[in-house]
Each structure stands twice: as structure tokens, then as C-alpha cells.
Amino acid sequence: xxxxxxxxxxxxxxxxxxxxxxxxxxxxxxxxxxxxxxxxxxxxxxxxxxxxxxxxxxxxxxxxxxxxxxxxxxxxxxxxxxxxxxxxxxxxxxxxxxxxxxxxxxxxxxxxxxxxxxxxxxxxxxxxxxxxxxxxxxxxxxxxxxxxxxxxxxxxxxxxxxxxxxxxxxxxxxxxxxxxxxxxxxxxxxxxxxxxxxxxxxxxxxxxxxxxxxxxxxxxxxxxxxxxxxxxxxxxxxxxxxxxxxxxxxxxxxxxxxxxxxxxxxxxxxxxxxxxxxxxxxxxxxxxxxxxxxxxxxxxxxxxxxxxxxxxxxxxxxxxxxxxxxxxxxxxxxxxxxxxxxxxxxxxxxxxxxxxxxxxxxxxxxxxxxxxxxxxxxxxxxxxxxxxxxxxxxxxxxxxxxxxxxxxxxxxxxxxxxxxxxxxxxxxxxxxxxxxxxxxxxxxxxxxxxxxxxxxxxxxxxxxxxxxxxxxxxxxxxxxxxxxxxxxxxxxxxxxxxxxxxxxxxxxxxxxxxxxxxxxxxxxxxxxxxxxxxxxxxxxxxxxxxxxxx
Amino acid sequence: xxxxxxxxxxxxxxxxxxxxxxxxxxxxxxxxxxxxxxxxxxxxxxxxxxxxxxxxxxxxxxxxxxxxxxxxxxxxxxxxxxxxxxxxxxxxxxxxxxxxxxxxxxxxxxxxxxxxxxxxxxxxxxxxxxxxxxxxxxxxxxxxxxxxxxxxxxxxxxxxxxxxxxxxxxxxxxxxxxxxxxxxxxxxxxxxxxxxxxxxxxxxxxxxxxxxxxxxxxxxxxxxxxxxxxxxxxxxxxxxxxxxxxxxxxxxxxxxxxxxxxxxxxxx
Numbered sequence: 001x002x003x004x005x006x007x008x009x010x011x012x013x014x015x016x017x018x019x020x021x022x023x024x025x026x027x028x029x030x031x032x033x034x035x036x037x038x039x040x041x042x043x044x045x046x047x048x049x050x051x052x053x054x055x056x057x058x059x060x061x062x063x064x065x066x067x068x069x070x071x072x073x074x075x076x077x078x079x080x081x082x083x084x085x086x087x088x089x090x091x092x093x094x095x096x097x098x099x100x101x102x103x104x105x106x107x108x109x110x111x112x113x114x115x116x117x118x119x120x121x122x123x124x125x126x127x128x129x130x131x132x133x134x135x136x137x138x139x140x141x142x143x144x145x146x147x148x149x150x151x152x153x154x155x156x157x158x159x160x161x162x163x164x165x166x167x168x169x170x171x172x173x174x175x176x177x178x179x180x181x182x183x184x185x186x187x188x189x190x191x192x193x194x195x196x197x198x199x200x201x202x203x204x205x206x207x208x209x210x211x212x213x214x215x216x217x218x219x220x221x222x223x224x225x226x227x228x229x230x231x232x233x234x235x236x237x238x239x240x241x242x243x244x245x246x247x248x249x250x251x252x253x254x255x256x257x258x259x260x261x262x263x264x265x266x267x268x269x270x271x272x273x274x275x276x277x278x279x280x281x282x283x284x285x286x287x288x289x290x291x292x293x294x295x296x297x298x299x300x301x302x303x304x305x306x307x308x309x310x311x312x313x314x315x316x317x318x319x320x321x322x323x324x325x326x327x328x329x330x331x332x333x334x335x336x337x338x339x340x341x342x343x344x345x346x347x348x349x350x351x352x353x354x355x356x357x358x359x360x361x362x363x364x365x366x367x368x369x370x371x372x373x374x375x376x377x378x379x380x381x382x383x384x385x386x387x388x389x390x391x392x393x394x395x396x397x398x399x400x401x402x403x404x405x406x407x408x409x410x411x412x413x414x415x416x417x418x419x420x421x422x423x424x425x426x427x428x429x430x431x432x433x434x435x436x437x438x439x440x441x442x443x444x445x446x447x448x449x450x451x452x453x454x455x456x457x458x459x460x461x462x463x464x465x466x467x468x469x470x471x472x473x474x475x476x477x478x479x480x481x482x483x484x485x486x487x488x489x490x491x492x493x494x495x496x497x498x499x500x501x502x503x504x505x506x507x508x509x510x511x512x513x514x515x516x517x518x519x520x521x522x523x524x525x526x527x528x529x530x531x532x533x534x535x536x537x538x539x540x541x542x543x544x545x546x547x548x549x550x
Numbered sequence: 551x552x553x554x555x556x557x558x559x560x561x562x563x564x565x566x567x568x569x570x571x572x573x574x575x576x577x578x579x580x581x582x583x584x585x586x587x588x589x590x591x592x593x594x595x596x597x598x599x600x601x602x603x604x605x606x607x608x609x610x611x612x613x614x615x616x617x618x619x620x621x622x623x624x625x626x627x628x629x630x631x632x633x634x635x636x637x638x639x640x641x642x643x644x645x646x647x648x649x650x651x652x653x654x655x656x657x658x659x660x661x662x663x664x665x666x667x668x669x670x671x672x673x674x675x676x677x678x679x680x681x682x683x684x685x686x687x688x689x690x691x692x693x694x695x696x697x698x699x700x701x702x703x704x705x706x707x708x709x710x711x712x713x714x715x716x717x718x719x720x721x722x723x724x725x726x727x728x729x730x731x732x733x734x735x736x737x738x739x740x741x742x743x744x745x746x747x748x749x750x751x752x753x754x755x756x757x758x759x760x761x762x763x764x765x766x767x768x769x770x771x772x773x774x775x776x777x778x779x780x781x782x783x784x785x786x787x788x789x790x791x792x793x794x795x796x797x798x799x800x801x802x803x804x805x806x807x808x809x810x811x812x813x814x815x816x817x818x
Contacts, residue, residue, distance in 0.1 A: 322603055386676060398769070399603060415676050
């Protein structure tokens with residue numbers, strides 16, 4: 001009996017081992033399947049996409065579709081902010097910054113099976129620079145008059161020569177999705193991980209996996225993992241949030257702080273605060289000579305000392321904490337620390353000091369009388385801050401600034417205007433005293449802000465379209481901006497833009513207040529998500545995302 | 551007086567007294583920011599909690615009530631007087647006068663008044679104090695809100711003009727202003743009262759709507775409009791019920807006015 005029992009024990013032992021091994025194998029197989037597979041990622045576009053032509057993109061929704069479907073020569077890694085090879089294996093910039101040569105990958109095909117070659121790149125560049133197309137993406141490449149020349153050296157080699165140096169030329173190709181010069185499907189033939197499969201106007205855009213996508217993961221598995229992406233067109237953020245909570249959506253790419261906190265209280269595992277984004281909120285005074293405001297006020301606003309004092313009297317920590325519930329950082333200058341390369345690390349946010357502000361003003365002849373600040377001619381310091389009606393964060397910031405400035409005897413009238421009226425005052429009539437608005441930065445490179453910093457520019461908001469720079473520091477900014485734009489030496493460009501940032505922080509034509517954090521929400525069913533500060537925050541690595549069953 | 555009207559009177563008296571005593575009941579004022587206690591729930595220091603930037607909600611409700619309850623009747627009075635002038639006189643005179651007055655009224659009625667108000671507010675000088683801003687808002691409401699009442703008064707005055715007692719008065723030798731003031735105006739009074747009471751809640755709600763558009767009363771001054779803005783992002787009623795205080799107050803005041811109005815209508 002004992003032997004029998006022992007025999008049976010011996011029989012059972014290998015049997016259990018086999019079952020355990022089978023379970024482990026099955027588990028690993030299931031694990032692979034989860035990682036690979038698949039599923040459908042669902043999220044919302046907040047507006048209707050205006051175009052599927054990647055060269056004509058100017059709205060966020062079309063930009064999202066371009067990002068998910070378009071194949072680019074090089075890609076800015078949204079996490080490291082470094083430029084990485086994509087369709088181009090290598091690239092080389094000429095010393096004069098006018099020419100770029102790409103060595104392309106071979107054996108790639110568009111989603112419809114058409115072969116990819118240097119001819120397609122040449123066709124795309126020709127389309128991009130065609131004045132008749134009015135490509136907003138192409139505008140960034142227009143550095144001077146003359147034609148852009150493309151030279152196809154072989155099916156995998158091409159060089160592109162521009163009439164004048166283009167600063168940050170290689171990074172600009174991150175936005176250029178390559179079109180097929182031969183496909184009958186035109187822009188619907190793509191090289192990116194997904195392709196447009198269906199579009200119902202006002203309802204959904206369905207993207208399906210591109211069967212000819214060239215990338216594989218480290219284990220040799222074909223990318224993307226997802227079968228499809230369903231983009232529901234939904235402008236209402238409350239509905240978007242409700243659907244996300246119900247599990248009908250997998251992610252919300254950008255949240256505001258109130259929604260973030262509401263979601264965080266119930267489901268903290270779903271929300272992500274990636275830290276300070278590139279977006280800034282700022283206040284500026286009207287310095288336009290012909291503006292219809294009293295002369296004595298123009299004198300205040302022209303005084304750097306006055307602007308610095310106002311800046312010092314604003315409690316930025318409170319703006320971040322109270323208005324944005326801590327999901328914002330006091331701004332140090334024109335660029336956020338989120339811009340790893342271009343941010344001037346020497347700059348620090350202005351310290352809050354009402355006493356310091358008052359002293360600075362007193363040195364300029366201002367004096368306090370019965371709790372009211374008066375200038376040297378006895379005029380009470382009163383001015384208005386306008387902002388756009390309906391933006392509750394800006395309205396709250398304005399009210400906080402109103403109380404901060406009241407502490408140094410300055411009376412502020414907060415005025416909310418509908419956006420068209422505000423823009424009309426800002427750009428046409430110049431009938432305003434101070435404006436509180438924000439800048440949304442999508443470009444890491446300072447060249448994207450040439451239209452803000454050059455004194456001759458229309459968007460040089462505090463005093464636009466100057467024939468010649470009206471102040472020495474604006475002339476210096478012009479010089480430095482032009483110097484960095486015409487150089488291909490990254491170190492020299494950085495030095496020049498560092499100087500621009502220092503001048504701006506010293507002179508405070510813009511009083512930078514805060515940088516909002518990049519907030520997002522991602523369902524736990526999405527695998528591989530790593531939200532970042534650069535757009536698109538949550539699906540920048542869409543090809544490596546997977547969705548498991550809920 | 552019915553129980554409902556008594557309650558309505560009591561509610562209005564209570565609300566008006568509390569708002570009149572705002573300086574004593576909420577001495578910290580409506581604009582002081584308690585930045586360390588934002589969005590706080592009700593407590594013994596902040597009876598209705600604090601708003602998103604830490605201002606005492608109870609103080610803001612009291613001061614907001616004062617503004618809305620003082621200025622809405624003033625605007626209602628202005629619009630009723632204008633309606634009486636245009637509508638009453640046109641109805642009494644009849645003929646071409648009535649046609650012209652009604653054409654002007656129709657023109658005013660056809661105007662997109664909301665956009666007109668937005669444009670008017672945008673055209674105002676920027677550096678106006680919150681007090682001036684609130685006065686202008688209600689003045690505009692009063693100036694633009696007389697048209698519907700004018701139509702009612704025109705019809706009433708026209709029927710009075712052809713009534714037997716006016717004919718008798720005319721036959722007795724009364725003419726012109728004397729006839730108008732002695733026989734027409736006293737008979738228009740109930741309609742005028744009714745129009746006045748109707749206008750008050752309408753203007754309160756209009757100011758609230760303007761406030762929601764960011765075009766009503768300027769910060770930091772509170773009004774029921776700016777207080778109601780807080781409810782925009784509220785997902786559930788049970789979350790922060792104290793935020794509904796201004797809405798409840800508005801409902802109570804409007805209902806009270808309506809209950810009192812029904813008495814005036816009966817009288818009319």
C-alpha cells in the first residue's frame with residue numbers, strides 16, 4: 001500500500017508541475033496578449049477637425065489626427081524633448097542653416113501600400129511651400145524670398161535648401177507629415193501608426209491601425225498595439241468628464257484644475273499632474289504712444305520701476321494656490337522651466353514684497369496719502385485691468401491682484417469684456433490700461449515667438465508695430481532675437497535667447513504670473529500611458545498604448 | 551390678507567432688513583479675501599462658508615441682496631414711468647400718435663437687447679467704479695425694459711378713451727390735461743402698479759443673467775448674478791448645498807413679489 005501510495009505521489013508531483021508550468025505559460029501568453037492587444041482607445045476631440053490634410057492643420061483637433069496618422073521624418077520625443085529619428089534614419093544640417101539632408105529608411109510603405117521614397121518627401125516639401133496652399137505649417141519654414149530647392153540624391157537620400165537660414169530647421173520637421181506623391185488616396189495615405197477609417201461629421205472620427213506601419217517594439221512585435229482609436233467630437237467638458245467617469249472614455253488629454261480636483265477626490269489613481277506646462281498667464285500695461293489714455297498714466301506705464309513694483313506687489317504663490325488649487329507654478333519669465341533646453345535657469349520668480357514695491361514706487365515720486373497711492377503730481381493711482389469674460393481663472397486672478405495692489409494703495413477696476421471687444425481694444429483702438437491674458441505655447445523653440453518679441457511685430461502686445469524700437473532694451477531684444485534666428489549654432493542661440501529672457505524679466509513689459517500645470521486623466525484600463533507636459537500630453541506614445549477590457 | 555401674502559410680506563421684510571443690516575451682520579465686508587480658507591464649508595466664522603477665493607459667502611449674499619433689491623425696483627420704476635408716458639399717452643391720444651408710439655415700441659421689442667446690453671457695457675469707459683457699473687447696468691435695464699408694459703398701457707388707455715365715463719366727462723366740458731389727469735391716470739394706476747411689480751423680478755433675473763455673462767456688476771461688488779455663477783460647475787446638489795443660498799433667496803424673493811403682485815392684479 002505504501003509503495004502504491006508513493007507511486008501515486010510520484011505520479012501526482014510531475015502532474016502538478018505540468019499544470020503549474022501550463023498556468024505560467026498561459027499567464028505569460030495572456031500578459032503578451034494584454035500588452036499587444038489591442039482594443040480601442042476612446043477619447044474626445046473638443047472641436048470638429050477642420051481638415052485631414054496634414055499641411056493645412058491649424059486647429060487642435062486636426063493636429064491630433066495629424067499626430068496619430070502622420071509619418072514624420074523626425075520626431076520631438078515629448079518626454080525627453082530630444083529630436084529622434086523616424087522616417088529619416090539620420091539627418092545633417094549645413095553650417096549656414098540653409099540646408100538639411102535626410103537619409104531615409106528603405107522598404108517602407110504608406111497605409112495603402114504605395115512605396116515611400118525621397119520623391120514623396122520632395123512632393124511634401126513642394127506642397128508645403130506652395131503659396132497657393134497657405135500651409136500654416138509651411139509658414140515656419142519661410143525665412144526669406146526665393147524658392148526652396150529639393151535635390152533627390154537617391155530613393156533614400158534627399159537634401160532641401162532654403163533661400164535663407166531657418167533656425168531650428170530640423171525640429172520644424174516634427175510637424176511635417178509626409179504625403180504620398182503617387183497614391184490615389186492623396187492625404188488619406190499615411191505613414192503614421194493609424195489611418196482615418198471613418199468620419200461622421202459632428203460625431204466621431206475612427207482611426208484604425210495602419211497595417212503597413214513600419215515600427216516594431218523591442219520584442220519584435222508590430223506596433224501599434226491598439227486596433228483603433230475612436231475620437232468623439234464633444235465640445236462640452238462636463239459631458240466629457242461624465243463620460244470619462246462612466247468609463248465610456250479612456251482619457252482626457254487636458255483638464256483644468258477644478259475638474260482635476262473633483263476627479264482626484266473620488267479617483268486619485270486616474271489623474272496626472274505632469275508639472276508646469278509651457279503655458280503662461282501674464283499682465284501687461286499699455287505702452288502705445290498714440291493710445292487714448294491720460295498722459296500721466298502713460299508715464300507710469302512707461303516706467304520700468306512702476307512695472308517692477310506692480311510685479312513685486314503681486315502674490316504669485318497665492319495665484320497658484322488659490323486660483324489654480326496648487327496646479328500652477330509662479331512664473332519666472334517668458335519661458336517655463338518645462339522647456340528644458342531654452343529656459344534660462346538663472347531666472348527665479350519675482351518675490352512677493354508689498355513693502356519693497358512701495359519703496360520702489362516712493363523712489364519714483366509716488367506717495368501714500370490716507371491709504372491711496374498718488375503720483376508726484378497728485379494723481380491717484382487707479383487703473384483698470386481687462387480680461388476676457390467667462391474665463392473664471394483669469395477673473396479670479398484679476399480679483400486677487402486687485403486686493404494685492406490695494407495693499408499698496410493702488411485702486412484697480414476689474415473689467416471683463418467679451419473676447420472680440422478685448423481684441424479690438426488690444427490691437428486696434430489701444431483703448432485699455434492693462435490686460436490680463438495668457439499665452440499658449442506649443443513650440444519649444446523661441447523662433448515660435450518671434451512675432452511677440454520683435455518690436456515691429458503685430459503681436460508685440462504692449463507696444464506693437466514700432467517702426468524703430470522705441471526703447472534701448474527693445475532694440476537689444478530685437479538684436480538678440482534676430483541673432484538667434486539666423487544662427488545654426490545652438491549654443492550661440494541659447495546665449496542670445498537667455499539674454500532676451502533676462503531683459504524681459506528686468507524690464508517687465510509682460511509681468512509673467514504663473515505657468516499652469518499639465519493636467520490629464522487616464523483610465524486604469526490604458527496601459528503604457530505616461531502623461532507629459534508637451535502636447536499631446538497623454539497619447540504622445542499612442543503606438544505603444546494598449547487598452548484592456550474594463 | 552391671505553396667509554401666503556402674509557408670509558411673502560414677512561419674507562421680503564426679513565430679507566430687506568438683513569441686507570440693510572449687512573454692515574453689522576457681516577462686518578468684515580464682501581471683498582475681504584481669507585486666502586487660507588478658500589471654498590470652506592459653513593462654520594461659526596463663515597456661516598455660509600467661503601467662495602473660491604476665500605470671501606465670506608454670507609457677507610456677499612447680504613450685500614448682493616442689498617444691491618439687487620435696491621436697484622431692481624428703481625429700474626422697474628423707471629421702466630414703468632417710461633411705459634406710462636409712451637404707452638399711456640399714445641393710447642389716450644390715439645390716431646397717428648398711437649401708431650407712431652407703437653411703431654417705436656415694436657422697434658425696441660425687435661432689438662436683440664442682450665447684444666445691445668453687451669455692446670453698451672463694452673462701450674462704457676473702463677475705469678468706472680463697481681458702484682457706477684452697477685448703476686449703469688440697472689439704468690440700461692430700466693431704459694430698455696419699458697416696451698412690453700407700454701403696449702399694455704396703450705391698449706388700456708385706448709379703451710379708457712372710448713369709455714362711457716370719459717365721454718361723459720368730455721360732454722361735461724372737460725378736455726386736455728385735466729381730463730387726462732382726473733379721469734384717465736387714476737384708472738391706469740392699477741395697471742401701472744401691476745407692471746411695476748412684474749418688472750422687479752424680471753430685472754433681478756436679467757441682472758443675474760448679465761452677471762453670468764460677466765457683464766453685470768463689477769468685481770469685487772457682489773450681486774445675485776455673480777453669486778449664482780458659483781453654481782455653474784456644481785455637479786450634484788448634495789455636494790455643497792450651502793452654495794444654493796443665493797438661488798433659494800432669489801426664488802423666495804421672486805415668489806414673494808409674485809404673491810404680492812397677484813393682489814395688485816386682482817385690484818387691477
